[in-house]
Amino acid sequence: MRFLSCPGKPFEGKVAVVTGGGGVLCSAVAEALAENGASVAILDLKEDAAQTVATSIRDKGGKALAVVADVTDRDCVEEACKKVLEAFGTVDILVNGAGGNMPKATTGPSLSFFDISQEALESVISLNLLGTIIPCQVFGKVMAEKGSGVILNFSSVNAFRPLANIPAYSAAKAAVSNFTQWLAVHMSHNYSKKIRVNAVAPGVFFGRQNRYLLLNEAGELTERGKAIINHTPMARFGEPKELIGAVLWLLSDEARFVHGVIVPVDGGFTAFSGV
Numbered sequence: 001m002r003f004l005s006c007p008g009k010p011f012e013g014k015v016a017v018v019t020g021g022g023g024v025l026c027s028a029v030a031e032a033l034a035e036n037g038a039s040v041a042i043l044d045l046k047e048d049a050a051q052t053v054a055t056s057i058r059d060k061g062g063k064a065l066a067v068v069a070d071v072t073d074r075d076c077v078e079e080a081c082k083k084v085l086e087a088f089g090t091v092d093i094l095v096n097g098a099g100g101n102m103p104k105a106t107t108g109p110s111l112s113f114f115d116i117s118q119e120a121l122e123s124v125i126s127l128n129l130l131g132t133i134i135p136c137q138v139f140g141k142v143m144a145e146k147g148s149g150v151i152l153n154f155s156s157v158n159a160f161r162p163l164a165n166i167p168a169y170s171a172a173k174a175a176v177s178n179f180t181q182w183l184a185v186h187m188s189h190n191y192s193k194k195i196r197v198n199a200v201a202p203g204v205f206f207g208r209q210n211r212y213l214l215l216n217e218a219g220e221l222t223e224r225g226k227a228i229i230n231h232t233p234m235a236r237f238g239e240p241k242e243l244i245g246a247v248l249w250l251l252s253d254e255a256r257f258v259h260g261v262i263v264p265v266d267g268g269f270t271a272f273s274g275v
Helices: 025-033 048-060 072-086 118-146 167-190 223-230 239-251
Strands: 017-020 039-044 063-066 093-096 149-154 195-202 262-265
Touching: 017 025, 017 072, 017 118, 025 039, 025 048, 025 063, 025 093, 025 223, 025 239, 039 072, 048 063, 063 072, 072 118, 093 118, 093 239, 118 149, 118 167, 118 195, 149 167, 149 239, 167 195, 167 262, 195 239, 239 262
Parallel strands: 017 039, 017 093, 039 063, 093 149, 149 195, 195 262
Antiparallel strands: none
């Protein structure tokens, strides 16, 4: 997807790191950045997923590097950063898209809130919160040393309106929103006024991780899926390409005075009280 409001390729010469880059949403982000001129490092826990996206970008004439990385492991992220710097020389953009929920941390008929294991809670909170903070520490340090850069975290509509049944995910994404605002102020006060930090808060986009919540075995909407559609004024789930415009804007110089905000892309979900 070309960023039509800017002539040419607005990210030409920029180096972008996208965590969770092998996933449904962030693979679309990585490809859009590459199409608009950026060299893109795709970080993902799954090597095949990262390689697939990197290959797709290179096949279209773009520059891409696939890096296997566990964003909850500081040493692993440090090693990934070394590989990015060796390949591209710097980091200008960080998109923290790694995250997700898991069935073992989801309440339902077979699992009450009181019986969710500590291990499951820690796993979801670690992936979404630490998996955002650690890359900000590692790649953000590169930006701090050179005095410029853009960080975009992935929050969620759950940070505004917690959805039923997913307590750890909702709490973690609310923390990501708070951390985004904290980091924006911290970077400006302590390092550079030319480092921006924002977040995008996707609504419900259909993907592999939430399929079990939205569709039954027959491929029909679950009651939860129907409730989400009914609570979304646009009456549908989002498509990955519909996130790109907001993401590219927040990463671009057109948003150079936008700092410390969380932008919902949700079909009106957070605007609707249900009445």
